[in-house]
Amino acid sequence: MDVGDPAANETRGLVCAHHHLYSALARGMPSPPRTPTSFREILELVWWRLDRALDLEMLEWSVKLAALEAIESGTTAIVDHHESPNAIEGSLDVIANACAEVGVRVSCSYGVTNRHGQEGAQRGLEENARFLASGGRGMVGVHAAFTCDPDTLVAASELAEKNEVGVHIHVAEGIDDIGAADRLRDLSRDNWLLVHGVHLRDDHGLSGYVVHNPRSNMNNSVGYAAPQRLGLPIALGTDGIGAAMLEEFRIAYARLREHDIMATPEVPWSWLETGYRLMPEAANDRVTWFDGPVDPWRLAFHTNLRPESVEVDGEFVLKEGAATRVDATEIRTKAGEQARRLFVKLENMD
Numbered sequence: 001m002d003v004g005d006p007a008a009n010e011t012r013g014l015v016c017a018h019h020h021l022y023s024a025l026a027r028g029m030p031s032p033p034r035t036p037t038s039f040r041e042i043l044e045l046v047w048w049r050l051d052r053a054l055d056l057e058m059l060e061w062s063v064k065l066a067a068l069e070a071i072e073s074g075t076t077a078i079v080d081h082h083e084s085p086n087a088i089e090g091s092l093d094v095i096a097n098a099c100a101e102v103g104v105r106v107s108c109s110y111g112v113t114n115r116h117g118q119e120g121a122q123r124g125l126e127e128n129a130r131f132l133a134s135g136g137r138g139m140v141g142v143h144a145a146f147t148c149d150p151d152t153l154v155a156a157s158e159l160a161e162k163n164e165v166g167v168h169i170h171v172a173e174g175i176d177d178i179g180a181a182d183r184l185r186d187l188s189r190d191n192w193l194l195v196h197g198v199h200l201r202d203d204h205g206l207s208g209y210v211v212h213n214p215r216s217n218m219n220n221s222v223g224y225a226a227p228q229r230l231g232l233p234i235a236l237g238t239d240g241i242g243a244a245m246l247e248e249f250r251i252a253y254a255r256l257r258e259h260d261i262m263a264t265p266e267v268p269w270s271w272l273e274t275g276y277r278l279m280p281e282a283a284n285d286r287v288t289w290f291d292g293p294v295d296p297w298r299l300a301f302h303t304n305l306r307p308e309s310v311e312v313d314g315e316f317v318l319k320e321g322a323a324t325r326v327d328a329t330e331i332r333t334k335a336g337e338q339a340r341r342l343f344v345k346l347e348n349m350d
């Protein structure tokens with residue numbers, strides 16, 4: 001499936017294959033209690049404090065802001081991975097409804113983990129089960145093998161199998177999760193999303209798609225995944241740093257090129273195209289860009305391309321660069337208010 005039609009300055013809707021819509025309020029958040037010195041500490045001191053602080057009202061406005069920014073970037077479909085351990089029940093509905101209001105397609109999953117005990121893991125599984133049983137579009141989320149008991153991994157894969165969906169899981173992002181392949185080898189299926197894969201061996205033996213998130217990997221100093229060596233289809237995600245997929249494509253190209261001077265932009269462009277295997281409906285969406293042609297060699301070096309209009313399922317959700325279904329100013333204002341609430345909570349957290 002081609003991404004675009006260069007002659008018409010148009011592409012299909014872009015797909016973000018791994019996002020954390022709950023993280024849109026985190027920008028500018030208070031400093032952690034001390035400076036993280038490793039990837040593990042970035043998780044413990046930043047992200048696992050943020051997810052504990054979230055309530056459903058903060059989540060709603062975080063998702064609306066992130067969904068708005070997605071359509072403003074020509075991204076019409078998002079594969080989301082969510083965690084809010086103190087507000088689990090109903091969280092996937094909040095995400096699905098907020099995206100529907102803005103006009104973005106979303107696949108939801110709740111990241112199951114044993115970080116909050118067996119009961120926390122069970123509640124996460126139940127949220128995935130509840131959402132899928134109610135007809136929600138999604139997958140079964142798992143945080144990562146290294147934060148899950150073996151029974152939890154088996155339960156998640158069985159739940160996915162029962163619902164005929166894949167498991168959406170972080171895999172070998174940092175060295176803490178180096179044992180992921182051994183623990184998941186007998187469970188993984190072709191419809192799984194294996195996010196990151198930085199520390200997987202070439203002969204990992206897993207099935208599924210690899211979702212590459214180059215900027216996040218650089219930001220966390222975990223190393224370069226060099227995803228082509230893994231021998232699986234590759235899709236592109238942002239890991240929660242926005243949903244501007246042309247920007248992620250450019251970063252993916254620059255990082256690939258640093259690794260291999262012979263690499264061409266067609267390679268990361270094909271990673272965008274893999275998104276249509278995950279969210280096929282996005283291929284029916286249309287983005288008209290202010291400038292063309294939308295050729296990979298040109299876009300790899302074009303840092304100022306914005307959508308003029310975005311159509312989802314034949315309906316304009318963005319016209320003349322502005323959202324049509326929601327009030328962008330209101331969303332930014334309300335999201336700002338919720339961000340301030342979140343920051344106060346984080347400052348008062350142990």
Ligand SMILES: [Zn+2]
Nearest residue numbers: 081170195239
């Ligand atoms: Zn992630």
